[in-house]
Amino acid sequence: MSVKILALVGSLRSGSHNRQLAEAARENAPADVEIEIFEGLGDVPFYNEDVDGEGSAPEAAARLRAATAQADALLLLSPEYNGTMSAVLNNAIDWLSRPFGAGVISDKPTAVIGTAFGQYGGVWAQDEARKSAGVAGARIIEDVKLSIPGSMTRFAELHPADDAEVVEQVTEVLGKLAANIDG
Template structure:
């Protein structure tokens, strides 16, 4: 069983990206468990002063949920030509302690939709950059930046196929190991 933790960059209950994440969860192939990480709105902004002996419960839960996953999939829109603050904050918490955070060494992919001509491309690039710096293994082939201006992304077979293909690629990804 491959466990995929999904971080959704939009907090809005009816977010199209949340619906994409739910769709991927419902259509997960056999042997794959997709778990959407809830509670990102409850995680305080990262502050090293509160990241000590008593980590806030919401941040500890985030770290635990992502820590037990085999893969991480980010499903996010684009806000002001970058990733949403809630997603950046989650990555900040997941990156600590440096080099040993819950995201370190985990294959990670980024997909999403947004009603812009670029389909979230910049948010996805910024998410990949931040996650890589945090220690994740960014799977470059897992990128779907789709505009939702003229396409019903939840019912379009081509878009749904791209999204399922991205999940399949992330699950199948085998990190290269270097010889000692």
């Protein structure tokens, strides 16, 4: 059975280390796991119930919902901005949670990982992302965690896909997330 995991990267920066971490996950996924990195989170407007009528969600939000519905699980990659997750990641969770209780995120196996400049690798942001996604209805896989500190120096000249320790950790994360998919 092939497993499809949708990666949502909470950083829009072109040189984002979290984007690179998602690429490392895609490149090193187990043979039966496919990672799709969602493109276009920056195009998803801030959630506004006034524009979210049945069948009339903005195109970018509809694409996000469709991609999530087709995925077996979610992998959220969160940078840490001012001690919490990015607005773009929280906004994606908001769109996926609607209609509340029946959004495409409901009961979707979800893991949160990431890297940040600080000495703790963004754990506060990742905890906030787990909390937000869990309240939205996702099934958070609590024992699947990866926080890589010192991203600005660690990945200054080395892509995460070329870091043997990161590759091993990401492969373990994907294996655990895939094992939590009902199928």
